[in-house]
Amino acid sequence: MTSPTPFDVAAKRLRDDAVARLLPAESVPLDQALGRVLAAAVVAPISVPGFANTAMDGYALRTQGRGARVGQSFRCIDLALAGAAGQAIDDAAVCVEIATGAVLPDHADAVVQYELTTRTGDCVTLQADVVSGSNVRGAEDDYARGQLALPAGRIIDAGAIGVLAGFGVGDVLVRRRPRIAVVVTGSELQPAGAALARGQIHDSNSSTLRALLGSVAESLQMIGPLADDRDLLADTLRDTARTHDVLVTTGGASAGRADFIPGLVGELGEISLWKVAMRPGMPFLYGRIGTCAVYGLPGNPVSVFASMLSLVLPALHAMQGRNPVGTQYASLAIAARKSHGRLEWRRGVLASLPDGRRVIRPHPAQGSGMLRGVAESNALFRLDAEVRALGAGQIVEVLPFSV
Template sequence: MPETASLQPVEAALDTLLEGVMVVPTETLACDQAARRVLSNDVTACLDVPPFDNSAMDGYALRHADAGRTLPISQRVAAGANAEPLAPDSCARIFTGGEIPRGADCVVRQEGVEVTADGIRFPDDIPVRNNIRPRGSDVRAGAPLLAAGMRLDAAALGHLAGQGITEVEVRRRPRVALLSTGDEIVEPGQPLRAGQIYNTNRPMLTRLLETFGADITRLATVPDDAEGTRALLDAAARDADVVITTGGVSVGEEDHVKAALTSLGRLDLWRLAMRPGKPLALGRLPDGDGDETRFVGLPGNPVSCFVGAWLFLRPLMGALLGCRELARLPKLAARADFTARTGPRRHYMRVTLSFTAEGIVAQAYPDQNSGVLSSCVGADALAVIEPDSHVAAGDTIDCLWLRGD
């Protein structure tokens, strides 16, 4: 039987990982602490924005019927000032954001008038409502303001502030236990002994997970010991929503994670039809309260870890947060500026994208080996190359966009 007969497609693996995922509980935060958090409820506007008709520029407010006349200035209206009703046969000096006086129905910018000894001379052709921002032209009271499931970016926080809102209900960050396996792994800053390497996956995954909305509540290194691995997985599952390991899910004699997972909970999938990242395990662990904690066992190779995080951890955090934005990576069509030939597994190649007048062009990193983390530094996207394919320069390929999080 060919090896690929036992390998699971990426889409099937993702469906299995997300099956039955429940969103995390909510919490209330001050808006100035809620940047990038996921809104848990729809928000309805309670105020019109702008709250009154106001001037779009510095100029003069007048009645449309007085176009072509020379009018004296009867009042000055700065932003934040209370405008009086417009006196007959007059205009108002007004500044950007100033309230339109009752009775005025147009504004002429200051560069479009002539200042004379008798007043302000206006042109004949002034449109009604010219240079006026109407009340409620941005937001109407009672209309939807923000939708549940969106991440609160700068504009959304400004939208909330425009309603006078100071607190917002958001999803609690999913709690993640991030465990590194292997006696050969040493944290940066410690001296290296023969056969040891620095832990590149932990800082990389920590940053990615935080970007995806997670809260890293446990960091630990698992020794190459079956009982120690089992005990640490059990403890991590009791206080986390997701347990993630790096390494230890292959077939070596010192790879104990898969066996520990099977003894404690269940292994849903192992070995995927993807490159890099074939030895990737998905499963569930009991949390001690009758529920289940999701488990993702990423390969130890740093590129496999990087790719697996984007393909599986990002949508998992999206499901836990109820955030549609995180559910799928944006897909862009690009023209390949390289050649490639794949075997029986789908290949996720690290590429940079150039946006040209002729379209998007993808350039592949020369060395696509799963141990070459430099192929991920500066990568804009993952080019998706289907199994048993030959890509020639100029072919159109799909690329999963990695920027913007």
């Protein structure tokens, strides 16, 4: 029997394979791009702003780089509103009333806000000193034309949407999301709402996986729960793999009499790895049926959750060209111990202290079938294979549930 693959080796293999099979790019309207991954870098097609403008409502002054002093008065000659250019200031003794965002009049080099002035008729008097450059946004302050604005592999969030809209971009090139199917297996599983006979349990894996995969998938087909029937599972895997990029199975991944998934994946395609030296989730399988990537997860609910966060989701992100998320760390709030020689992902509550330090407190419910530990936690933390005990305050790697 082959030894389980070390976790870091398995994780790298999944990521490398996903990168090698990068999903194609497609163009989508900007208003449909939220949450997608940029397929190509975005270079600013225009300068933003394209003209010098004001950051405050007030009066534009020509100080010739010297600033202006309290008590100095100016004659107001014009009103400049956003969307139009005001009259040029050719005389240092005059000013132009100006609205936020309006084009800075020619020769002006400072704006004093209303609150620091008094006005009588057309005469505006300063109530404070004004420094040259005050409240002025220079042309290209945000982006210069030709400047790299957004790198390839970036998730398009609300900030990126705003930048792209500011450039006048109508369509954006993104990676296609994977078409994913989930096959949940287990003769003991019953759907939510069904009455339970002795020995049966409700299927929680379908709902968990739907929640984890919904925002990642182009389409998500949920199949099951299916009985542990070899012929039924063979037909399901074969047919599903033909029409999907990714197939995720739960249950039947170990070496028991009713664990058919490894044998079927080997017959229908190929297995790249089976069993990972991690806990929970050791009977993890990765392979391919045709062009479809297959991730075979154990049936225990916490094993499903930990395997998805630590192995499958990073691979799905890599498949879309998403830039890797940096490793995050926190200090243990209390000591942690284990008695085995495998890497372990445990559940805990991650929090930030007032001084900026991050701490994680292990949850007391750590069994692979105990979803309470997931529901009452917000992160996984890693205990390496060689570790038997870590004291309070020691640093561990953490995987927040929201990435």
